[in-house]
Amino acid sequence: MILKNFAVFEGIDGTGTTTQLNLLSRRFAESRSGSADVLHITCEPTGNEIGTLIRKALSGEIQYHEQTIARLFAADRAEHVYGMHGILEHLQNGKAVFSDRYLFSSLAYQGEKAGADLAAELNDKFPLPEYVFYFDIDPVSAMARVDQRAGKKEIYEKLDFQILVRSRYQKIMTDLQSSHSELQVIWIDASQSVGEISDYIWSTAKNLPKL
């Protein structure tokens, strides 16, 4: 099932998805009065209890088996989609919903760490978005950006792992494009400037939500 007006940003660490979502939110606010009525921006892991637990695992504060982490991401996602004030509720209220990461992150990251079969099994019942903005970048450049950020690195922010995740993403996106004609995969060269990427995203996003 494909959810109309639902869009997700995906890519390895350090591709700039969060920066772009902030810019998008600003462009919506500048171009339309009452933008809060038409736009909902969200992310995974979420800020709820399960997402908070995941953040602790990502920082290394607590150590969970990769199989457990895969299940935590799926549980966080279930609440994110179906729970109170979740994605479905916002879409039903007529908004466009943009999420910084969704199930494709699990297919790419947990596909590598916990096994592709488990990642697929845990995620194949979730509805699909109408738009996937896939940020593609050379992992060396992406990790250089991560290195420049303040704070401790998370467990997945390692070059050799990100190289594997990128190839999974590229295959996932290519397969998605050919298997689902109603879903648009928008492939972004994330080595471009922040402004160029923002303009490119806006050319699609400005038309949402569509009736």
Ligand code: TMP
């Ligand atoms: P972020 O800080 O870029 O938002 O991402 C959090 C980290 O969690 C990032 O390394 C990607 C990872 N992740 C997964 O491994 N599986 C998932 O399902 C999601 C949503 C994120």
